[in-house]
Amino acid sequence: MKIEILPQEFAVCKVRGLPQELLEKEFVFFSHTDRELSLVCPKSVMPLDCKTAETGWRGMRIQGQLEFSLIGILAKISTLLAENGISLFAVSTYDTDYFFVKEERFEKAVQLLNQGGYALAFMS
Numbered sequence: 001m002k003i004e005i006l007p008q009e010f011a012v013c014k015v016r017g018l019p020q021e022l023l024e025k026e027f028v029f030f031s032h033t034d035r036e037l038s039l040v041c042p043k044s045v046m047p048l049d050c051k052t053a054e055t056g057w058r059g060m061r062i063q064g065q066l067e068f069s070l071i072g073i074l075a076k077i078s079t080l081l082a083e084n085g086i087s088l089f090a091v092s093t094y095d096t097d098y099f100f101v102k103e104e105r106f107e108k109a110v111q112l113l114n115q116g117g118y119a120l121a122f123m124s
Contacts, residue, residue, distance in 0.1 A: 001073070002063035002119045005110065008042040010100055012089060013053040015039045022047070027059065029091045029098070040091055040100070057089065057100040060113075063121070065095045073097065080116050081109055 006027065015037050022028050022045060029040040039047070043055050062073060074097050078088055081101065086109050089100040101109045114120055 001117075002121060003113060004061050004063050005120060005122045006059040006061065007123055008044065008059070009055065009103065010057040010059050011039075011041060011043045011046040011050075011053050011055045012057060012100070013039045013041070013046060013050040015047055015050050019047050029093075040089075056103040058103055058106040059098055059100045061098045062096045066097065074099065077113070077118075080112055084108065084112055086112070 008027070010027070018030060018032075018037065022039070022041060025041065025045050027042055028045070031038040039050075040057075046053060046055070066073065074090055074092075077099065078090070081088055086101055086105045088109075091098045091100075110120060
């Protein structure tokens with residue numbers, strides 16, 4: 001399985017509203033529930049008026065379009081990382097899964113994934 005490493009730093013935020021200009025940006029994920037409006041985006045486009053935010057996340061995505069019938073892809077990755085003390089934050093889209101690890105654990109995560117048989121490619 002191939003994993004693409006995204007080049008930018010990400011932020012995970014609680015926001016007050018949905019800034020329309022973010023809809024034009026790449027790698028922006030919104031989640032609206034009955035309790036919150038969350039945003040995952042590159043730190044460089046993070047709104048200044050977030051209720052709360054945590055920066056320092058590095059992102060990766062599983063390459064290609066994943067069929068809904070596939071089982072355990074993210075579970076295997078999260079288990080590999082968890083067994084080595086690395087937590088992740090996951091976001092799924094229609095086509096694939098994205099996951100984020102904290103910057104200070106990023107190099108170790110890349111090393112573990114590589115050793116675990118995943119083909120890693122840095123995006124430019």
